[in-house]
Amino acid sequence: MSHRFRVLEDLELELLRAVEQPQARSRGRRAGRRGRRLLLVAAAVLLLLGTAAVALAASGVILTGAAVPASRLASPSAGAGLPKPGKWKLLSLRVPDPAGGPPWGMRLVQTTRGLVCVQLGRVQEGVLGELGIDGAFNDDLRFHPVGPGVLPTYTGGAADGGTLSERGSCVIAYGDVIAGGQAWGSAVAAEVSGADQNAAFAEVASPGVGPSATGTVHEPAAHRRRLVYGILGPHAVSVTYRAAGALHTVPVAQGSGAFLIVLPDSSASRSEGHGEAPGTDTPGEGPGTVGPLVKITYEEHGHVCENGSDAETGGRSHVAHPCPAPNPNPPALRVTPPGSFNRVPHATLEVVHGRVKGAELTFKAPFAVTSAAEEYTLEGEPCGPRAEGLTSAVLDRNVAAGETVRMYLEYPFTDACTRRGLTVSVYYKSAGPEAKRSYGRTPGELLIGSAKIHLPKGDRAALRPRVTRGRVRPLS
Amino acid sequence: MADTESFVAFYREEAEFVLLFLTRRTFDAETAVELTAETFAQAWRGWRGVRTDSREEMRAWLLTIARRQLAHFLRKGRSQRTAMHRLGMSMPTAHEDDLIAIESAAGLDGARVLLGHALEGLNRDQRDAVKMRVVEDLPYDEVARRLGVSEPTARARVSRGLRALQGALAATAVGEWSV
Numbered sequence: 001m002s003h004r005f006r007v008l009e010d011l012e013l014e015l016l017r018a019v020e021q022p023q024a025r026s027r028g029r030r031a032g033r034r035g036r037r038l039l040l041v042a043a044a045v046l047l048l049l050g051t052a053a054v055a056l057a058a059s060g061v062i063l064t065g066a067a068v069p070a071s072r073l074a075s076p077s078a079g080a081g082l083p084k085p086g087k088w089k090l091l092s093l094r095v096p097d098p099a100g101g102p103p104w105g106m107r108l109v110q111t112t113r114g115l116v117c118v119q120l121g122r123v124q125e126g127v128l129g130e131l132g133i134d135g136a137f138n139d140d141l142r143f144h145p146v147g148p149g150v151l152p153t154y155t156g157g158a159a160d161g162g163t164l165s166e167r168g169s170c171v172i173a174y175g176d177v178i179a180g181g182q183a184w185g186s187a188v189a190a191e192v193s194g195a196d197q198n199a200a201f202a203e204v205a206s207p208g209v210g211p212s213a214t215g216t217v218h219e220p221a222a223h224r225r226r227l228v229y230g231i232l233g234p235h236a237v238s239v240t241y242r243a244a245g246a247l248h249t250v251p252v253a254q255g256s257g258a259f260l261i262v263l264p265d266s267s268a269s270r271s272e273g274h275g276e277a278p279g280t281d282t283p284g285e286g287p288g289t290v291g292p293l294v295k296i297t298y299e300e301h302g303h304v305c306e307n308g309s310d311a312e313t314g315g316r317s318h319v320a321h322p323c324p325a326p327n328p329n330p331p332a333l334r335v336t337p338p339g340s341f342n343r344v345p346h347a348t349l350e351v352v353h354g355r356v357k358g359a360e361l362t363f364k365a366p367f368a369v370t371s372a373a374e375e376y377t378l379e380g381e382p383c384g385p386r387a388e389g390l391t392s393a394v395l396d397r398n399v400a401a402g403e404t405v406r407m408y409l410e411y412p413f414t415d416a417c418t419r420r421g422l423t424v425s426v427y428y429k430s431a432g433p434e435a436k437r438s439y440g441r442t443p444g445e446l447l448i449g450s451a452k453i454h455l456p457k458g459d460r461a462a463l464r465p466r467v468t469r470g471r472v473r474p475l476s
Numbered sequence: 477m478a479d480t481e482s483f484v485a486f487y488r489e490e491a492e493f494v495l496l497f498l499t500r501r502t503f504d505a506e507t508a509v510e511l512t513a514e515t516f517a518q519a520w521r522g523w524r525g526v527r528t529d530s531r532e533e534m535r536a537w538l539l540t541i542a543r544r545q546l547a548h549f550l551r552k553g554r555s556q557r558t559a560m561h562r563l564g565m566s567m568p569t570a571h572e573d574d575l576i577a578i579e580s581a582a583g584l585d586g587a588r589v590l591l592g593h594a595l596e597g598l599n600r601d602q603r604d605a606v607k608m609r610v611v612e613d614l615p616y617d618e619v620a621r622r623l624g625v626s627e628p629t630a631r632a633r634v635s636r637g638l639r640a641l642q643g644a645l646a647a648t649a650v651g652e653w654s655v
Contacts, residue, residue, distance in 0.1 A: 010568035075592035
């Protein structure tokens with residue numbers, strides 16, 4: 001055999017084994033029937049036992065099923081981008097599931113748009129995947145590999161430093177994180193609550209940033225998991241978390257500072273949600289206020305220090321050696337001279353049958369967008385006491401400097417106060433060492449220009465259709 | 477036995493060709509491995525009926541089977557394993573290093589750039605429709621509702637957008653990755 005790829009050699013052996021059996025076809029049929037019968041028997045047993053976990057714990061290696069398909073039309077210059085060739089890594093950490101079966105693991109994938117995406121799943125024979133139980137993959141009891149191309153949805157978020165959605169999360173990162181685990185972005189730790197034990201995460205209809213992303217979960221509480229994970233950078237040493245009333249400390253992976261905690265989900269909620277957990281690669285920065293993590297220990301230049309927060313008590317946890325606060329204004333953030341980037345956007349309304357459905361703003365981009373760390377956003381300024389009129393759109397693709405950019409704002413006149421006129425502003429947002437800033441604005445945010453749009457006389461506002469939240473894709 | 481030997485020789489000659497052919501069309505080496513396995517399992521089932529010694533004709537026959545697998549995958553979102561099951565075959569697991577090497581050999585990086593450019597090259601109506609239908613996997617009535625058009629119009633936009641993408645990629649495939 002002289003195949004360039006090992007899998008073709010394995011496939012040749014498998015083919016040879018199959019075709020050299022004179023009765024392969026009929027035996028195969030019998031084996032198929034027998035397999036199906038066994039599958040049915042197994043499914044019946046599972047029903048009788050009321051849990052798939054028992055079977056998983058006892059069954060050892062699980063047959064491999066079809067791989068989870070990646071998005072067919074992802075783009076290297078939009079959204080999360082695509083995996084960079086060779087820039088992904090299944091981390092060596094393995095965490096047992098409370099009910100047994102293949103352990104949990106994490107893969108890091110670096111993308112063409114400057115993101116590092118974390119993929120979570122179960123690991124069998126060095127492969128990350130999902131299990132065909134609990135309604136996923138028609139309960140075929142198989143292991144379904146998840147390739148590096150199955151990326152979490154990314155819907156923008158340069159100013160937030162990342163986004164959280166199904167199958168993990170993506171964060172903006174600087175430097176070659178796969179090779180050296182250096183120079184991480186900000187939102188590096190997250191939490192998935194209500195996840196199913198099969199790791200076939202619910203995909204939300206409108207994935208968003210932060211805890212708003214949720215999906216419906218149909219499984220009983222015993223099958224749900226709370227996953228807390230992060231990539232804390234090369235200075236992190238260990239994390240301490242609270243579970244079942246006790247504190248536990250576990251070391252993080254060297255270099256990347258990766259950690260993964262898998263707990264039974266004891267919450268009464270029947271929804272799967274994603275949130276930001278405490279955690280940062282910068283000692284002294286943060287941490288957040290949710291999740292079971294209570295302490296992160298770092299070592300920098302030979303000094304050990306700790307970041308601490310206790311979500312259950314609502315206050316900072318007592319740490320022996322608190323990390324010093326970092327410099328809030330990194331010197332790399334330079335002020336961009338005012339006026340050099342201002343543009344006047346041109347607005348056009350889309351009117352269908354006398355109803356205004358949207359507004360398209362056109363402007364020449366003063367800055368290029370070359371990664372997910374930069375973006376243009378369109379924001380309708382609030383005009384009422386409850387922030388009526390507040391609406392936004394994000395351009396989640398690369399653009400060249402000087403390119404004419406068209407951005408579309410849906411249903412601008414839905415709220416009554418907007419019908420007196422709505423100010424729509426274009427912002428350029430950026431994060432990281434190269435982030436731009438201007439006087440009087442949040443670091444990383446530049447106001448490019450504004451336009452005021454009015455509901456034309458005789459026309460009416462099209463109303464935003466009701467959005468069904470929590471719709472779950474069929475897991476098959 | 478002669479059948480087996482000639483089939484294995486045929487596999488050794490064509491397996492990589494089929495694998496790269498499918499990788500370039502699925503943009504995913506793992507999926508391509510599955511489709512390749514089922515392609516050869518189906519080829520074995522029809523091997524005794526092959527009545528030609530022409531390598532070109534045999535390759536064309538094999539590609540017909542591979543395209544059928546690809547069409548099933550694109551339609552259903554998963555590969556089929558009918559012939560593999562009948563032969564009692566199991567799917568070999570591809571190691572990650574292998575997948576990287578396959579995608580690199582298939583020139584996926586360039587292909588992805590091409591696809592991205594082709595997508596950007598569509599007009600806004602078609603691009604939005606294709607993204608909603610294919611990337612976000614929304615049903616046609618939802619695509620129509622979001623675009624503010626009728627369902628037949630939404631279907632037409634998706635169809636025209638996909639045809640345009642197919643055309644853009646096919647035009648490039650002739651020169652750059654023509655298998």
